[in-house]
Amino acid sequence: MHDIVSQAANFINLDSANLIYLFLVGFVGGLVSGFIGSGGAFVLTPGMMSLGVPALVAVASNMCHKFPKALVGSLKRAKYGQVDVKLGIVLGISAEAGVLYGASIQESIKKSFGDAGSNLYVSVAFVIILAVVGGFVLADAWKTYKSGNKNDEVENTTKLAKWVQSINIPGTMVYFKALNARVSVLFTIPLGFATGMLAATIAVGGFIGVPSMIYVLGAPSLMASATELVIAFVMGLGGSFKYAMHGLVDIRLAMIILAGSLFGIQLGAIGTTYVKPFMIKVVMGLIMVIVLFSRGIMVPVYLSQLGLIHTLSATTVKMLKSTSFAIMAFALLLGAFIVLRAMWQGRKADQATETETVLATSR
Amino acid sequence: MGSTHGSTKKKPYLKLLVAGVVSVALYVLLLTQQGVVNDYFSRGGLYAFLPIIAAFVFSFVHGSFTGNFWTVLGVEAAKKHREVK
Numbered sequence: 001m002h003d004i005v006s007q008a009a010n011f012i013n014l015d016s017a018n019l020i021y022l023f024l025v026g027f028v029g030g031l032v033s034g035f036i037g038s039g040g041a042f043v044l045t046p047g048m049m050s051l052g053v054p055a056l057v058a059v060a061s062n063m064c065h066k067f068p069k070a071l072v073g074s075l076k077r078a079k080y081g082q083v084d085v086k087l088g089i090v091l092g093i094s095a096e097a098g099v100l101y102g103a104s105i106q107e108s109i110k111k112s113f114g115d116a117g118s119n120l121y122v123s124v125a126f127v128i129i130l131a132v133v134g135g136f137v138l139a140d141a142w143k144t145y146k147s148g149n150k151n152d153e154v155e156n157t158t159k160l161a162k163w164v165q166s167i168n169i170p171g172t173m174v175y176f177k178a179l180n181a182r183v184s185v186l187f188t189i190p191l192g193f194a195t196g197m198l199a200a201t202i203a204v205g206g207f208i209g210v211p212s213m214i215y216v217l218g219a220p221s222l223m224a225s226a227t228e229l230v231i232a233f234v235m236g237l238g239g240s241f242k243y244a245m246h247g248l249v250d251i252r253l254a255m256i257i258l259a260g261s262l263f264g265i266q267l268g269a270i271g272t273t274y275v276k277p278f279m280i281k282v283v284m285g286l287i288m289v290i291v292l293f294s295r296g297i298m299v300p301v302y303l304s305q306l307g308l309i310h311t312l313s314a315t316t317v318k319m320l321k322s323t324s325f326a327i328m329a330f331a332l333l334l335g336a337f338i339v340l341r342a343m344w345q346g347r348k349a350d351q352a353t354e355t356e357t358v359l360a361t362s363r
Numbered sequence: 364m365g366s367t368h369g370s371t372k373k374k375p376y377l378k379l380l381v382a383g384v385v386s387v388a389l390y391v392l393l394l395t396q397q398g399v400v401n402d403y404f405s406r407g408g409l410y411a412f413l414p415i416i417a418a419f420v421f422s423f424v425h426g427s428f429t430g431n432f433w434t435v436l437g438v439e440a441a442k443k444h445r446e447v448k
Binding site for chain 1: 414
């Protein structure tokens with residue numbers, strides 16, 4: 001508890017350069033979150049720590065900006081008919097349980113193996129999950145692109161999702177608008193739980209949440225990414241309260257990031273109305289695969305700290321750390337760039353159609 | 364998003380102004396009084412409600428400001444919202 005109190009007392013001084021930095025990172029993170037339902041946290045937390053914010057305060061403050069951001073984003077996307085509130089809440093509640101379990105695993109690893117052990121666990125989880133899920137999402141997007149169906153509004157439901165939707169377990173069936181089908185909560189609970197565990201481990205639960213809604217439950221990409229915002233709200237609200245009980249939330253950091261991210265999330269949400277569902281998979285898959293490398297190159301650092309490989313020099317550690325952060329920032333910026341580009345092209349196409357309609361009716 | 368969409372509707376200038384003024388006031392208050400704010404908001408226990416309430420208030424006011432900001436700039440959703448069924 002003494003540690004927690006000393007961390008809470010250690011809130012940083014904010015100068016104008018810090019304010020602008022947090023605002024901008026918030027904006028880019030918000031833009032990507034508005035589009036794919038999550039993301040941004042993996043850059044925000046280390047970004048705050050680079051300003052001297054203690055790790056726990058950075059995690060807590062990030063979470064306290066996440067839930068109001070997700071609220072605004074989900075309300076916006078609900079206007080476009082993309083949100084399944086029931087699915088979001090059902091998954092969100094089980095995700096909350098996953099967060100608590102994930103956090104307790106983290107604590108016990110930290111106790112037994114120290115910071116390096118905990119960091120190694122996080123990085124290995126990052127690399128394995130992102131390689132499997134990110135690789136799958138990207139491969140699926142590539143397949144759609146090659147097949148020439150990238151302009152399709154209707155996506156194919158996977159065989160797995162068809163099977164999940166066909167299973168009838170009496171007393172557990174719930175109808176979900178996003179799936180247009182009844183699915184047993186015995187399927188949604190483990191998915192939500194895994195989303196929460198991932199959120200507690202790598203801060204971005206959506207990397208499990210969104211693909212599982214698409215490929216396991218059979219939700220369309222746009223609905224899955226919008227519904228993820230509801231899950232993020234439920235998880236973020238509970239998590240923020242837990243951290244705030246220990247006085248760990250630096251409300252100034254959270255609200256300044258929120259200032260930028262609310263501009264971003266509105267824009268990202270608007271962007272989804274201009275793109276084909278396939279673009280959600282492209283952005284998400286690309287970010288996941290790039291972030292994977294960012295965490296992967298940190299693995300030797302933690303292995304050396306644990307004495308499992310020969311000790312790396314301080315210069316090498318510093319270089320690997322900076323490269324890792326730069327790759328993460330690049331992933332987020334690339335995501336933001338693709339969102340803005342897709343939105344711009346969609347807008348041009350939309351205006352062209354409108355002009356044609358006006359010309360046709362005036363003839 | 365294009366101006367062609369926005370031109371048929373009246374733009375929410377007043378809403379933008381009101382939300383903008385309140386939002387700026389909230390941020391000025393937060394940053395000028397950061398000593399007091401940090402003191403109360405980090406006390407833990409039941410004081411945990413303070414950051415949660417603050418987050419809701421900021422998201423309501425600033426969310427309304429940012430939403431209207433893009434609308435006034437003409438950045439709006441595609442005319443036919445892609446409603447997914």
